[in-house]
Amino acid sequence: MDESPRSRMTLRQAMARQWQIPLFILAMAAFVILLMQLRPEEAVDGFAQKYEGLSVLSDQGRYSEFYSQAEILRQEAEDDEQLGQVHFLAARTRVKELKQRHAFGLDEYLNRTAAVNYERIVEDYNQSLSRGCPDPNGPESAEIYYDLGQAYWCLNQPDKAILCYQRAIRQAEGYSLQMHKDLVGIYLASRPENYIPTSLEHLEVILGHDQTGLEDKAWAYARKANLLIRQGQEEQALELLNSVAETCQNTPYSEELEFLRGSALRHAGQNDQADLILRELLGRMTSRGDIFAQVALELGKISYEQYRDQDAWYFYRLVLDTQMGKDWYVGAVLGLAECAALQQRYDESIERYQEAADWLEKNPLNQAVESAQIQKSLAILAHKLGMEKENTLALRFLEVERQLAPAEDLDLAYRLAQRHYYTGMQLMEQLAEEKAAVAKEEPSDQEPVWFEQQAQQAGVHFEQAAENFLQVSVLSVGNDRLYGEALEYAAICYDKAGNTDQSIASWKRFVTEREGQPSWPRGVFHLAQALQSIGRYPEAIGYYTLLRERHPLSIAASDAVIPLAKCYLGQDPPEKDKAMALLLSVLEDRALTPKSVHYRNAMFELGELYYRNADYASAIQILTVAVDRYPQDERLGKTMFLAGDSYRKSGLRLDEQLRNLSQEPAEMLKREKTSQLRRQNLEEAKNYFDRSIEFYSQIPEGRRGEVDEMYLRHGYMYRADCLYDLARYEEAASLYEKAVLRYQLTHTALAAFVQIINCQIHLGHIEQARISNERAIWQLRKMPDEAFAAGPVSYSRREWEAWFDWTAKSGLW
Secondary structure, eight states: OOOOHHHHHHHHHHHHTTOOOHHHHHHHHHHHHHHHHHSOHHHHHHHHHHHHHHHHHHHTTOHHHHHHHHHHHHHHOOSHHHHHHHHHHHHHHHHHHHHHTTOSSTTOSTTOOOHHHHHHHHHHHHHHHHTTSSOTTSGGGHHHHHHHHHHHHHTTOHHHHHHHHHHHHHHSSSOOHHHHHHHHHHHHHHOOTTHHHHHHHHHHHHHHOTTOOHHHHHHHHHHHHHHHHHTTOHHHHHHHHHHHTTTTTTSTTHHHHHHHHHHHHHHTTOHHHHHHHHHHHHHHOOOOSHHHHHHHHHHHHHHHHTTOHHHHHHHHHHHHHHOTTSHHHHHHHHHHHHHHHHTTOHHHHHHHHHHHHHHHHHOTTOSSOOHHHHHHHHHHHHHHHHHTTOHHHHHHHHHHHHHHSOTTOHHHHHHHHHHHHHHHHHHHHHHHHHHHHTTTSOOOSSHHHHHHHHHHHHHHHHHHHHHHHHHHHHHOTTOHHHHHHHHHHHHHHHHHTTOHHHHHHHHHHHHHHOTTSTTHHHHHHHHHHHHHHTTOHHHHHHHHHHHHHHOTTSHHHHHHHHHHHHHHHHSSSOOHHHHHHHHHHHHTOTTOOTTSHHHHHHHHHHHHHHHHTTOHHHHHHHHHHHHHHOTTOTTHHHHHHHHHHHHHHHHHHHHHHHHHSOSOGGGHHHHHHHHHHHHHHHHHHHHHHHHHHHHHHTSOGGGOOHHHHHHHHHHHHHHHHHHHHTTOHHHHHHHHHHHHHHTTTSHHHHHHHHHHHHHHHHHTOHHHHHHHHHHHHHHHHHSOGGGGTSSSOOOOHHHHHHHHHHHHHSSOO
């Protein structure tokens, strides 16, 4: 084949302008010669000419035209050799362009362009190497791996950058000082595992090489001292710095070495001496560069550690004002955040921490601060605030920490879960305290809104705590204790949040997976309670029974007795016998005393059960003891009412006996005793109704619930009924009048009017009875329609009108 020397020389010259290593120029020329040997002259000339044109565009900095033409030539390439050459030239040109824009290198963070530019460099170089252009294992590829390392660094991929630098050093011919220095710089900034001993090895190479000049040795001494300080070997660092101080005095690194001496002293706990050295150094520095920033930061840390927050603030501001956009800026932001927190300016502190976190997210490979450092600072501050019960504030700082932490950070997930739980508990405690404080006052218009908002906020925190605890359970594989604790607290928090479905699901998971563990009985108890709370009584009974069978002596089994009895009563139809047997077993348990919560609850529940079963004698026996024994119990009003009604109904039951007794002298004594017992029961009933009314009347009207109002209303009527049934009509009429006055324009008032009329007729006060009837008719006419839909009596307006109309026309007056 007839070769064209002119074509071969043109291609060689074009590549020579793009590459400075002679071996690589020869290699590329060899590729082109081989290409021309394998192609027709016309094809070779065409590709060579276009490649030459691309080289000219690259040389002239006409980058837009270059990339456009390079893509065309890429499409026209006829084999891997040609395609590899195009990829190589494209990558090399893009590196050149970015260097001109100061956007390519280890220290060019602020000027970095879009990630796609660095990704294209990586792609083009890898495509070039994969096609043997040049040999990826030859010395001529060292510079490519060097560029690849910088590209990966700009993409914030330090691990890949390190691998490329290491390969570049291995494949380079001879000693490459700059590559070693850059690699040490990457190690210091990215801090990978075992970076300190690896960096020290490279520094020893630099210090031990005969081609390393004094300035570069001074640079290496500074880095070595820095690493020794990081490794906690401050004494060795000081020894090194003192030994090279005179030798390196006139190098550009003398100030840095002096700074490191101050830093080593600080880390060794000699803050006062470090402060003197660094202040003197700062005072004579004329440059406001990296070393100035590091000196000021170190002085800020010393001042902060000595609680001289104003001095620390000054030094951090000095860095902030002079290092905008540089790595050290974020160090000053972190320092100011800590100072603001120390001065309890928490909003400002959070803003500063957030600024540091945002900066770190953009530039994670900065020299000043690493993520773990900010996380530690935030964690310590959040813990301190938590100890002071400033849980909401603590959570705000933890949320910033979460932005920095990896998703699988178990420690943070656990701390977040705990803090949300403590916050929810604190809000509920505040709610309970506020309710107790205003319990005897009428509620304000805003109070219900505040109560609801407080409860909702607590619920949100419990929900978030539950989610974080579940995350802990996922992350705590291998830690069985923590796994079980996280599952248990997730269920507890869902329960407190009012999320019953999730609570039941979590408790079922806990009960299934944790059987045999000490906390299992309590888990079964909580699961049964959750099911009971939504009326799933058969399932709840099953779990309560399982608990009592498997762990009869556990505290949870004792706690389950009364809830189990309530479940039996809650069923349709209720299983009263089973419930009663359980409640009696509590009162008969010799291990329990009346002071026991279980004993107390059993008394109240059993007394009410006797009442519902119409066993009034047994109800009186239990309920009256409960009233006397537990005068501060919140159920006292209801219990006094039930005791009173038990006496009332016991007394009225005697009416049947009295009717059946003859008037014979032989039965007179029995009649007298029965009558006396009836009178005593009704008088006791009236007494307990009075006490019940007094109890409920002490509760502000706005704080009484519907059940409270029901017992109060019935108490007003029943105590008057007791006197009516005792034929004490005048006293009864007076009490019915009180009911009319309290419950005007209601069914209760109309029912009381009926009884007032009856009392006055019995007393022979016919005119008063007529007036009372008219008063009732007047109230009836004033009653709104909705009043007939509410209340315990189901009479309609028409039925009430018919009743009072009949009494008016009955001829009673």
